[in-house]
Amino acid sequence: MAISVNTLTQEIHEIPNNLDDSAVIEDFLSRHSGKKVVAVQGLGFVGAVMSIVCANAIGEEYAVIGVDLANENTYWKIKSINDGAFPLIADDPKISEFFDNALAKGNFLATYDPVAYQYADIIIVDINLDVQKESDDKGDLKSFDVNLDSFKKAIQSIGENCQDDVLVLVETTVPPGACEQIVKPIIESELAKRDLALDKYRLGHSYERVMPGPDYINSIREFPRVYAGVNQISADAIENFLKTIIDISKCKLTRLEHTNATEMAKVLENSYRAMNIAFVVEWSRFAEEAGVDLYAIVNAIRARPTHANLMYPGIGVGGYCLTKDPLLASWARKSFFGAEFDLEISVSGVSKNDQMPVFAFNRLVEVFGDISNNRVVFLGVSYRGDVGDTRFTPVDTLVRMVRGTGAEIVLHDPFVSYWEEQKCAVRSDLAEIIESNPELIIISAGHSEYKSPEIMQKLLESEPTKIYDTIGLLNYEQIAMLQEKHIVSVLGRGDI
């Protein structure tokens, strides 16, 4: 008997053997006759939120069906939604507002049965598309590949079920060229198998810029969008749809001429950011060597608008996008367009970023020496401040390296109670942890709690300890106060 564990509540669910959910779907739709049906494929960090944005559309009332697989990792999300609990924790109050509103209206159903696509006027593809990376134990990228099998299978399940005049909108970050070279042929081949018209479906790509955190909903609803269709009627259909979910009084829709272009825009956008982070890594080391404060230098430079995107030093890059998108692009360049070379600079940026926690560890040892007998507290395991998202967090590597010295590890994060990737519990009792007088405190995520006056007070009252700020969380005043009692070191600052 297959089960699926709700990672938020630890509740255990049996995965049903009979995956025919058509009665439930038909019953749901019978209560929403006359409404357009939106099916969202994938109920992850994007799809789940996209679903409730669609269920709260602007000037249009959709019946929304979220579709995901009935497997170990995803079945519980379907169950959770239908049981009235949103499957993500986020400190954006709009998340619960939108979800509650959808529950009240009853216009959001989740299912594992792809038969849902039969009823959809619009199908939004929000599934994952992963890159397989091979790296050495220092994060140096040795090779990478993209396996399209599960993506193709997902598109096929749409093609096998959809109406011939459906609008398929791919939001997944795909290798540029995918809509034209992968999605389109699959949809057409499946329509042809069913003897359906091939000139009525509409297909295009519009990438999301979702940012989990306090502006989760608005990062969809009030954020500029780029889109393209495989032809003019597709692009028009996408524009009309986007206007019902995005508040165009607050942001702009930009049409590009080809799905290749929007697909490239997405991975270029993220590669730019990954590259800018990677660029600063080496300068952090240099600043440490030259005994200067890279934060002050970066601030002085960012005063120029032409240099405002310069990044600060840090422990590394995490999350689902920046760690793989440059590789997706490079892979596509060679696989879809026959290029001989990788996007070398962008690829090297990923590798450099993956090595950042190693640099952070090296600096730690350089400054504090042997820590093998220390109890070491990590403040934050998420890759981003005030968000509970541990996917590809750089803290993972640093924790493993510190644990490797023999040091005892204590993990804290107010947004993560169980760390999926490390299969271990994460504490939330910060005051108690500080009171227990650990030998080393590593600030590893930018959660607001760590900057609070209460915690500063706790730290000032605690026994002398070592504090290592890997993300520049502490301000100058806080550092000066802490230095009166503790030994403080900051990544990228050679002056302390």
Place this chain on the structure above:
Amino acid sequence: MAISVNTLTQEIHEIPNNLDDSAVIEDFLSRHSGKKVVAVQGLGFVGAVMSIVCANAIGEEYAVIGVDLANENTYWKIKSINDGAFPLIADDPKISEFFDNALAKGNFLATYDPVAYQYADIIIVDINLDVQKESDDKGDLKSFDVNLDSFKKAIQSIGENCQDDVLVLVETTVPPGACEQIVKPIIESELAKRDLALDKYRLGHSYERVMPGPDYINSIREFPRVYAGVNQISADAIENFLKTIIDISKCKLTRLEHTNATEMAKVLENSYRAMNIAFVVEWSRFAEEAGVDLYAIVNAIRARPTHANLMYPGIGVGGYCLTKDPLLASWARKSFFGAEFDLEISVSGVSKNDQMPVFAFNRLVEVFGDISNNRVVFLGVSYRGDVGDTRFTPVDTLVRMVRGTGAEIVLHDPFVSYWEEQKCAVRSDLAEIIESNPELIIISAGHSEYKSPEIMQKLLESEPTKIYDTIGLLNYEQIAMLQEKHIVSVLGRGDI
């Protein structure tokens, strides 16, 4: 008999044998008794303009002496200034306004005699500090080195002459660490040789952000400044001086804690820009391969403020700074601070940028095929729009490669009459050149003249030809118009 040719007028000057200019200097200073004396070392693109900014200081009246060497390349500048002609052409009207004002006040003298430093209260170092690059014929950087001999000699000539309470302000872009590890020891050693006090001189670093062009003067006078001194009194003295030449009602002064930090800020600032340009190179190729318009993609992405510094495709990077500053930094990291590794990402950015004209050439051949029998017009040889500056212009490589095919070359630039590096004349009769029906027109610099309605009209009236825009100068409307008659290709646009 040594001579020096004025590159603006082609006038030939004899370099005097007797380099004692003390009588002239004393005479000049006798007319300015009671005024503080500013000596500017170096009369190049920065020093010449810095001199007239000092001669037009805010709330202070300085006697300004510009000092340069009496050699082939620089003697004519000294002569030109003293003869009442500024040694640079720039389309900033404030240049002549400031120079004329200095002439009227008689407070700006140029000399080759380092005895001038004896009288200086403030000495500003604005000399060049070059990097020696070894690259293959495709611009791929093989090795690089920094020879400090002439920089050390220049500092020594200050140390041999200066008063013991002088303020020495280094503006030259130096390898981080230079003020502390090179300048300070030389000054102190020379003062010691003359039995002068070692605790009275002040020394620091503040980098200029001069941008030749229409805002030349304001790029000094109204642009934020970063500075540091080797000690507190030095930093204070620099701040007080900067307040007399920079309009702090319009921009900010930022003090950093160490000259290592300001020196690093300068090269980091330029490395960031060089890196961002290099980053886009590969995506330009990818866009061409995928048949899409990278300009449209970049515009769509730049709508996000976090991505506003993303660059457009182009022919490459020129000028004195971006082509070498990342290397200066990397060299310093190893030479002054014992690092084992280069700043690999920043160094690879320089190499990638140096290869850009090669990519531009490859694309040219890919689109237009054999051009060996063509007459090829280059519109612009400067590295920057509306500026006549050919130092390290990427057009150089492209011209050499096109010439290498056997094609006939015609060069045009409204701001350059003689191209120093290629030792050849540059035409300014654009209308005649277009009327002569060349087979290929390459737009290689962003001068406003090339976008003018008159030139568009000329192009529309000319015989069908090939137009290759390497910098995205033409807008969509202009391209559409030109395409009715000509074959147009744009670097980074695979869609046309």
